[in-house]
Amino acid sequence: MGSATIRAVDGITLKIAAGEFVALLGASGSGKSSLLNLLAGLDSPSAGSVIVESQSLSGLSREELAKYRRHTVGMVFQSFNLIPSMTVLENVELPLRFAEVERTKRGAMAANALEKVGLSGRLKHRPIELSGGEQQRVAMARALINEPRILLADEPTGNLDSRTGTGVMELIRRLNESLKMTVILVTHERDLAEKYSDRLIFLADGKVMADQPNPARAAAGAKP
Amino acid sequence: MKLYDSIELAARNLRESVLRNSLTTLGISVGVASLVAMLSLGIGLQQLASRRLQRSGLFDSIVVTSRRNLRSFDREQEESGPAPAESPDLNEAARLKIANVAGVVEVYPDLRFITEVRFEDKPHLTMVAGLPSSSKDGDSFEGMQGRFFSAEDAHEVILQKSFAAELLGKSTRGPDEINVVDVARPLIGKQVMMRYSERESSGQDAASYSVISHEMPLTIVGVTDLDPDSMRGSARARLFIPQKLIESMRPMQAYDMRASGGVTSSQPIYSNVVARVSGAGKVDAVEQAIKKLGFNTFSILDATKSMRRFFAILDLFLGIFGSLALTVASIGIVNTLVMAILERRREIGIMKAVGASDADVRGLFFAEAGAMGLLGGICGTALGWLIGRVINFGTNIYLKRQGFPPEHIWSVPVWLVAGTLGFSFVVSLLSGLYPASRAARLDPVQALRYE
Numbered sequence: 154m155g156s157a158t159i160r161a162v163d164g165i166t167l168k169i170a171a172g173e174f175v176a177l178l179g180a181s182g183s184g185k186s187s188l189l190n191l192l193a194g195l196d197s198p199s200a201g202s203v204i205v206e207s208q209s210l211s212g213l214s215r216e217e218l219a220k221y222r223r224h225t226v227g228m229v230f231q232s233f234n235l236i237p238s239m240t241v242l243e244n245v246e247l248p249l250r251f252a253e254v255e256r257t258k259r260g261a262m263a264a265n266a267l268e269k270v271g272l273s274g275r276l277k278h279r280p281i282e283l284s285g286g287e288q289q290r291v292a293m294a295r296a297l298i299n300e301p302r303i304l305l306a307d308e309p310t311g312n313l314d315s316r317t318g319t320g321v322m323e324l325i326r327r328l329n330e331s332l333k334m335t336v337i338l339v340t341h342e343r344d345l346a347e348k349y350s351d352r353l354i355f356l357a358d359g360k361v362m363a364d365q366p367n368p369a370r371a372a373a374g375a376k377p
Numbered sequence: 378m379k380l381y382d383s384i385e386l387a388a389r390n391l392r393e394s395v396l397r398n399s400l401t402t403l404g405i406s407v408g409v410a411s412l413v414a415m416l417s418l419g420i421g422l423q424q425l426a427s428r429r430l431q432r433s434g435l436f437d438s439i440v441v442t443s444r445r446n447l448r449s450f451d452r453e454q455e456e457s458g459p460a461p462a463e464s465p466d467l468n469e470a471a472r473l474k475i476a477n478v479a480g481v482v483e484v485y486p487d488l489r490f491i492t493e494v495r496f497e498d499k500p501h502l503t504m505v506a507g508l509p510s511s512s513k514d515g516d517s518f519e520g521m522q523g524r525f526f527s528a529e530d531a532h533e534v535i536l537q538k539s540f541a542a543e544l545l546g547k548s549t550r551g552p553d554e555i556n557v558v559d560v561a562r563p564l565i566g567k568q569v570m571m572r573y574s575e576r577e578s579s580g581q582d583a584a585s586y587s588v589i590s591h592e593m594p595l596t597i598v599g600v601t602d603l604d605p606d607s608m609r610g611s612a613r614a615r616l617f618i619p620q621k622l623i624e625s626m627r628p629m630q631a632y633d634m635r636a637s638g639g640v641t642s643s644q645p646i647y648s649n650v651v652a653r654v655s656g657a658g659k660v661d662a663v664e665q666a667i668k669k670l671g672f673n674t675f676s677i678l679d680a681t682k683s684m685r686r687f688f689a690i691l692d693l694f695l696g697i698f699g700s701l702a703l704t705v706a707s708i709g710i711v712n713t714l715v716m717a718i719l720e721r722r723r724e725i726g727i728m729k730a731v732g733a734s735d736a737d738v739r740g741l742f743f744a745e746a747g748a749m750g751l752l753g754g755i756c757g758t759a760l761g762w763l764i765g766r767v768i769n770f771g772t773n774i775y776l777k778r779q780g781f782p783p784e785h786i787w788s789v790p791v792w793l794v795a796g797t798l799g800f801s802f803v804v805s806l807l808s809g810l811y812p813a814s815r816a817a818r819l820d821p822v823q824a825l826r827y828e
Contacts, residue, residue, distance in 0.1 A: 194820045195730060216734050223732025234727045236824065238393050250382045251732040295731060 159373065161187035163359035169352075172325070172333040174255040174284040176346035176367075179356035186307055190355070192337060193226050193305050200331070201344045203301070223252050227296030230326075230351040231308035235295075241267065247296045252299055266294040270324060276331050278309040286317030294322060303335045304328065310345060378737040380744075394717065399712040400754045401706075408706035409757025409801045412699030413789065414764040416797075421694040421765075421787040423688040429685070430677075436657040439664055440487070440675045442649040444469035464671045471672070473651050480659040480668045485509045486647035488623045489614055495570040496544045500617030503540055505571065506614030507623030511653060514548060519782070522561030529621035534569060534595040540615035541600045542570070561600035567593050571618075574629040576645070588629055659680045703801065706753070707808040710746055714812030717745070718819070725816055726824025735817040742813035743806060750805020754798040761797075762789050802812035 162184045169175050177185040190196040191203050194210050204211040205225065213221060222228075235268040245263040254262065267273055270290040280288050287307060291346045296304060306325060310318030326349050329336045340346050346353055354364040391398045430436050444464035465471055476825060489506040512518065518535075521564075526533045536544070541560040575589045595618065632796040657678070664674045717755050718725070725738055757785040765787040773783040 190822050193730070195825075216736070219729070219732055219734035219737075222730065228730050230730075234723070234730070236724055236727060238389065247728070248731040249379050250386070251728070251734070251737055253379055256381075299732070335662070 160359045162191060164201075164339065165352060165353065165359070165361050167361065167364070169335065169337065171335055172329070173352060174336045174338070174350045175352045176323075176338045176340060176350035177353060177354050177356060178340060178343060178346050180341060181363075183356040184359035185356050187359070189305050189307050191338050192303075193228055194238065206291075223248060224299055225301055226303045226305055227299070227301035227303065227363045229296050229306040229309045231311035233285075233292045235288055235311070236261045236376050239279075239281070240276065241272065241280065241291050244280065245292055245298055245321055247300050250351070257262070262298060263294070267291070269297075270294045284317070285313050286320060288322050289313060289317075289345070290324065293321070294366055296359045300332075301334070303337065305337050305339075307339045308341070310340070316357050317357065318345070325349070378733070378740060379471075380740075383737075383740045383744040384748070386741055387748050390717070390741070390745055391642055391722055391748060392719070394598050394720075397713060397716070398749060402756070404706040404709040405703070405750060405753025405801060405805065406757035408703030409754050409763060410701075410760035410796055412696065412800070413758050413761025413793065414768070415481045415695035415699035416692060416793055417761065417765045417787050417789045419688065419692040420790065420793065421769075421785060423685075423692070424788050425784055426684060427687070435542050435595055436677065437482075437654045437660060438676065439654065439660060439667065440649050441467065441484075441652055442673045442675070443471075443646075443669065443672055444782050449596065450688065457482045467672065468645065471670070472647070474652055474670055475650065475672075478652070478663055480654050480656075480663045482511065482653045482655050483511060483618050484652045486607040486645075486650045487626065488620075488647070490628045492574075492628075493572045494616060495572070496567070499544075499546075501540070501543055503616050504614045504629075505616045505618060505623070507620040508535070509653075518599070518601050518603065520557065521601040521603075522557050522598050522694045523597070526619045527598070529619050530591065530625060531619055533619065534571070535596060535599040535601055535617040536564065536613040537617075538600055538602055542637040557600055557602045564597045564600060567597050568624040569597060570594055571616075573626060574618050575627050576629045576812065577627070579715060587782045591626070593626070604813065608775065627750065629776070679721045682761065703804055710749055710805055710808035711767040712813060713749070714742055714746060714809060716814070718812055719740075722819065722824050722827040725819050726821045729819070729821035730825060738810055738819070739813040743809050743817050746805045746809025746813070748800055750802045750808075751798065753805070754801030758789075758794050758797050765789060786802050 165184075165188065165286055177188060179185045187196065191198055191210075194203075194213070194223075205221070210218065210221065215266060224243070236239075237262070239247070242260070242263050246259050247264055249259045249262060264273065264276060270293050272287060272290055272294065275283060275287065275291075280291065283291065289312075293309075304325065309325070313321060317329055322345060325338070326335055327336050337347065338350060347367055350367050351369050351370060353363070353365055354361060410778055421517065421710075429799070431774050433668050441633065472484050472486065475481060485507070487507075489504055491502065491504050493500050493502055494505075495501070509528070510526065510529050518525065523533070524536070538555045538557045538560055541557075541564055545560060545563060547555070547560070573591055573595050575591055577589055585766045641828060652663065652667065654660050660678050664678075667674050725733075728738060768786040770788055776783060
């Protein structure tokens with residue numbers, strides 16, 4: 154028991170262009186979150202490589218990977234992953250501490266990021282005092298504070314009601330369009346993926362079952 | 378992450394589990410307090426012993442003997458130095474030469490003789506010794522009743538308390554039973570008659586001299602507690618008269634008899650003289666200079682070296698015992714931080730996901746360990762200082778009840794405070810090594826899954 158090897162991500166070859174909005178779809182255990190962790194540099198593949206901006210992540214040291222997570226990617230999680238003992242402002246400031254941004258600049262930068270997600274009035278609140286949607290927007294502000302070029306969102310609406318979820322997705326879409334930020338969205342909600350993403354990648358048992366442009370958006374020919 | 382940020386985040390984390398971290402810090406405080414209390418006691422006792430020795434005058438005194446004297450202290454030196462017959466006499470000229478050695482404050486001959494002293498027409502036999510006026514600055518006469526000699530040649534006498542008891546006809550089994558105050562009251566101001574034999578040279582022949590018997594009335598001015606068998610003061614003497622007076626009396630010395638066969642001058646020859654040096658640090662150099670003059674010397678400096686070694690070992694052992702408590706406390710730090718890793722596993726994962734490096738996480742846990750160590754060190758030093766004060770206070774109450782003057786048996790020098798703070802800080806950092814590296818190595822994916 155426990156000795157069987159499970160290939161969470163198995164022989165996947167993908168290319169994602171800069172500025173693309175990609176949705177990874179699949180059932181639970183299909184390998185979509187594992188793939189996202191590989192892209193985030195939180196995990197490393199036992200074979201193969203992840204190349205981001207012409208740089209192989211497997212060739213990076215732990216320190217370089219931390220730097221990559223700090224500046225190149227921003228992450229949003231289903232369970233928000235805010236630190237409960239910190240205020241909203243402090244949570245958003247946290248990546249700036251690791252990036253060694255000067256103290257005097259940090260407050261203003263975090264407040265600005267929170268303003269962009271519509272939370273300028275909740276700076277001193279603790280995460281527990283916010284609604285799920287607000288917490289996810291705080292997480293968004295934190296993910297964006299270092300101006301990453303890639304946003305990795307792991308079921309960002311999973312814990313939200315549909316109306317709040319839509320609000321979060323609208324925000325992600327806006328970021329993708331206005332900042333030309335690459336977005337890789339992990340979701341099991343096909344409707345959501347079809348509504349917002351440009352490309353749909355279906356995974357099952359760690360393998361890519363289908364990789365196709367989003368027909369709904371292609372047909373619409375316009376942004377929602 | 379910058380150091381300031383690490384400290385700020387560490388302080389926040391410590392506040393989050395305030396009870397647990399306070400208990401861990403208290404553990405360190407107790408450890409540090411035991412270390413400070415132990416070491417301050419060791420240092421205090423060492424300082425007390427050094428102070429006592431310095432005040433006794435033994436530290437800065439050199440006993441000089443002639444090599445002609447077969448009873449000189451340093452046999453080895455006799456073998457290596459000039460033959461006894463060729464070495465100079467320890468006479469007045471030699472005394473002046475020794476007095477001129479740089480660093481020597483005074484030189485006085487150790488004059489003593491056994492004689493009869495009459496008090497209220499009853500004879501008593503005792504050893505009489507001369508006492509230089511510098512003796513009153515030492516602690517040999519601490520607790521003395523009455524006063525010291527009014528002049529260097531005053532016809533006055535200070536009695537040792539057992540001799541005072543003898544004069545009063547009190548039978549005692551030991552010196553501890555005699556209360557110096559009780560025996561001094563009826564004696565001070567009274568007179569004793571001292572008989573002594575003056576050595577008077579006859580003509581040019583130094584080898585021949587006459588002995589003239591004298592009687593001298595002396596006023597009792599003080600009674601001292603000094604143990605006649607102790608190393609302090611003039612050993613075995615129970616009656617003291619001023620040094621200048623005893624010199625002017627030219628009393629017959631035991632050495633006169635032995636030296637009569639080979640005496641080369643008519644001057645008085647001393648069995649030994651005591652050279653007092655301006656500081657204990659100069660004893661070695663002065664001793665060498667006196668040896669070059671052809672005399673043998675003896676000082677207690679070697680004895681103090683072994684005393685210092687004893688206290689170094691004592692401090693070491695006290696330090697080890699004190700450190701044991703700190704070691705136990707440091708295990709508390711390890712435990713607290715390992716618990717913190719378990720509790721904050723997810724938080725560590727979040728930090729790594731938003732860009733914290735291994736070094737950032739490690740630094741954070743180090744800062745927490747260091748903060749607990751430093752805070753525990755500060756509180757512990759204060760606690761140790763307080764314990765020391767209480768011990769000192771209690772000891773002084775006890776000493777007072779036993780009739781002794783108060784003593785400072787405890788000392789917390791600045792270097793001990795700084796050293797202990799540094800030590801507790803370093804020990805805490807060492808305790809943080811394992812938890813910090815464990816936290817740094819956490820797999821962020823696993824950590825983020827942790828509920």
